[in-house]
Amino acid sequence: MVSASSNISSIKAFAESNGASPIPSNYHSFADINDVADADGLAASIPVIDFSFLTSDDPQIHTKTVDELGKACAEWGFFMLINHGISESLMEELMKKSREFHDLPMEEKKEFCDNGDPFSPIRHGTSFHPPAENVHYWRDFLKVLTSPKFNFPHKPPGFREVGFEYSQKITGVARKLIQGISESLGLEPNSIIDFSGFDSGSQIFAVNLYPPCPQPHLALGLPSHSDVGFLTFLIQNGIGGLQVKHEGKWVNVNPISNCLVVNIGDQLEAVSNGNYSSVLHRAILNNKDTRVSVVVVNGPALDNEIGPVPKLLEKEKPLFKSIKYSDYFLLQQKSRLSDGRALDQTRYSAEQ
């Protein structure tokens, strides 16, 4: 076994120099790897939501789609979004620039190096939550806070512009989906939007790069986790690797071109009072292709106290305590994977 390596600041640079040699032992993720996998068995039954139906002027089509959306949220916490109105050329350009960012020499990316502060506006780093982990993950990331204030790296040329356009378009799609989700819970379309301060809400923009791994079955790109916000939108460069947990099994999410992969995050579970749960997901590796994913997480305003939407509590007992979103964000960033989901720390215990 190759001994542990503690000072890798870019797994891409490490993988390029390591070649086909065995990977360091502190990248071994046996526990997760041995989880039950169903891989492709259920892949075909992943729900598909047509965004153009959700936004249709025909009330019947809209209502039917709201029902489908509610079902996808309740049963999977996850769905594929088609006809979302974001052009294929914008997504392709974003993917190209994202790859170019990671291909910049380390020297050029030094100014963005992760300083460990989750609120720092631009962070380039590696693995998952490095300060809180023993096992490392085969991923490099760029994480940017793109709302309420838009931050973005100024290189490579054109990246910032394409990032801005995409960030705005995703917020528009997220807003409509959250309105539909609100309706599916029997609330007014704007209930979650108004309660959470969505219109001055936060957005995290992440660009993940997973280099080929010579021992893909020993390591993970990302461990099982749920995302922090309301909804996460993912696109990828045609290379699979994302798996979601459904009914206890890991299901492959095979890339479909021009489609947004959407999953529910912790804050939607909190505002919906647990009617919709955030979904566990992870990224697995391969030994041939570099995989790139662009992930955008829209959430509440950082200063808002978030808990179940009050209207829901007319008929239900609250499952979650209210917590300021910025405090929840920090809690989630600092939690160790072995502590379980951060959201469970805000849950009322059975006797309360």
Ligand SMILES: O=C(O)CCC(=O)C(=O)O
């Ligand atoms: O790259 C992927 O497939 C998953 C990325 C992800 O889950 C994340 O960035 O939170």
Ligand SMILES: [Fe+2]
């Ligand atoms: Fe995620």
